[in-house]
Amino acid sequence: MSATPQQPTVTEREARQVAEAAREQDWHKPSFAKELFLGRFRLDLIHPHPLPADEDAQRGEEFLAKLRDFCETKIDSARIEREARIPDETIDGLKELGALGMKIDTKYGGLGLTQVYYNKALALVGSASPAIGALLSAHQSIGVPQPLKQFGTQEQKDTFLPRCARTDLSAFLLTEPDVGSDPARLATTAVPDGDDYVLDGVKLWTTNGVVADLLVVMARVPKSEGHKGGITAFVVEAGSEGITVEHRNAFMGLRGLENGVTRFHRVRVPAANRIGPEGAGLKIALTTLNTGRLSLPAMCVGAGKWCLKIAREWSAAREQWGKPVALHEAVGAKISFIAATTFALEAVLDLSSQMADENRNDIRIEAALAKLYGSEMAWLMADELVQIRGGRGFETAESLAARGERAVPAEQILRDLRINRIFEGSTEIMHLLIAREAVDAHLSVAGDLIDPEKSLADKAKAGANAGVFYAKWLPKLVAGTGQLPNSFSEFKHEVDLSPHLRYVERGARKLARSTFYAMSRWQGRMETKQGFLGRIVDIGAELFAMSAACVRAELLRGNGEHGREAYQLADIFCRQARIRVEELFGRLWSNTDDLDRTVVKGVLSGTYTWLEEGVIDPSGEGPWIADATPGPSERENVHRPIR
Secondary structure, three states: OOOOOOOOOOOHHHHHHHHHHHOOOOOOOOOHHHHHHOOOOOHHHOOOOOOOOHHHHHHHHHHHHHHHHHHHHHOOHHHHHHHOOOOHHHHHHHHHHOHHHOOOOHHHOOOOOOHHHHHHHHHHHHHHOHHHHHHHHHHHHHOOHHHHHHHOOHHHHHHHHHHHHHOOOEEEEOOEOOEOOOHHHOOOEEEEEOOEEEEEEEEEEEEOOOOOOEEEEEEEEOOEOOEOOEEEEEEEEOOOOOEEEEEEOOOOOOOOOOEEEEEEEEEEEEHHHEEOOOOOHHHHHHHHHHHHOOHHHHHHHHHHHHHHHHHHHHHHHOEEOOEEHHHOHHHHHHHHHHHHHHHHHHHHHHHHHHHHHHOOOOOHHHHHHHHHHHHHHHHHHHHHHHHHHOHHHHOOHHHHHHOOOOOOOHHHHHHHHHHHHOOOOOHHHHHHHHHHHHOHHHHHHHHHHHOOOOOHHHHHHHHHHHHHHHHHHHHHHOOOHHHOOOOOHHHEOOOEOHHHHHHHHHHHHHHHHHHHHHHHHHHHHHHHOHHHHHHHHHHHHHHHHHHHHHHHHHHHHHHOOOHHHHHHHHHHHHHHHHHHHHHHHHHHHOOOHHHHHHHHHHHHHOOOHHHHOOOOOOOOOOOOOOOOOOOOOOOOOOOOOOO
């Protein structure tokens, strides 16, 4: 078959315009992270730490107790890894437990858990089996329940939510073989036909798609008379005529993941199943992800807790040169990193989740930072655990058990966690997404000034507006409470965390000044400086994590729950984070970004092909991207709903 003829041709500018149109434009509520990037340390937005209502906590704890018992008695993680499939009886048990409806309102048959307890549940079940954690997360965080909760009609909620709460698994279908984070090139179409839409296209990496009963599908509606057109969201019955699951994908990790390739050929979908208006699909997807992204750091927190447990037990039992390996500084530093980072990740997750539940703050940046930071740090913690375990870290759990040792799946968790740096927005895309939100205030007043397509009159007006904004804003970045020695004294106890909060305040102002300098220097070319923007975001992530860690430590101290130990963990985390922040600030202006671009051009032009000589490429021949030409399927349907 030939290359996909229906693939839209999209310029770089058009692609950016599509993404920008889907972005939530307004800020109706305060945002701690947004203020942080603007140089304003609004500790009052997160301290005192918000807490769940007693009723919500009781309901959540009761379910966690049931889920823990199920995980300990009904989940065989080794079997899932060995067979690369979650047993049907395990999924049936999760249905009976109500786990499919954790986030669904009780009036639709769900459990009505808060975001905080939903995330605690994911951390728990994800530690038992990351594949099951991914299944439940994809079903509820990005599958049918969440977009319907926010954008569905009452009729849609009444029809689909009871099914999702108890019996039906759902999946989210956006990605295509040649479309990842650039949805402007989406090729799947939904053509209006009477009271229906007719879907044609191919979707890739459909998590849960192999076993799903219901699908959320993103498709392009052609513009026509009476139809606005654009990328649109639909609820689709997975068993509809014309839908074929052509392949179940296999991965380096999450081996039980029911992820596949789904083809739509003349699939009729009732117009009543459209979520929101035509053209609102991407906005719905991005808004859904604002809180949906918190599911990934939840499982990263669970992974960190497990890594800490194994590191502690193993490094106390293993002796080298006359003492436990934990007491050797090289190993001890890794254990300290795992402990401190796990504490901070849980602080970031719980704070962001509770803010999501309270709905007082806009947490789109906080959730994105939690996903970015959690996925990166969890991977580092797992890598350090493998190193602490040595050769046993590289050995599979099955092999360890076969020769009589404890079956510790350290290499598996490393493989399982790797996808989180790609899932639901890769680290690189998250950097750009967060950076766009972080500079929103600048673009809102000076965007026309640096837009090459704007007229001189528009630029003059923007210049005047920018002058007023910066005249008020820039002087506030010179000095602040971070320079007062007694600031944040309520965080001063046996261990003093106040210096760290003063550092965050100073760091926020320095971060804002750096962003302003960069905009002044590069203007319209700022968006191409992805290395710089990535470091800006990483600094913001560290400052957010430091803030969350200190606030959580004070909460635990006030509640009498390991307060002294929490202060110790927050202190060491902040000290480690400050070292990383200083390095990132240095690399804002001292880096190899320009030289890297020169080398990349040379690589692409073939200048260095001589460097590739002397090896064999086992990948053979074949297309880099599979053909996705619409049409009837020529493959066996491997869809297997679990009933």
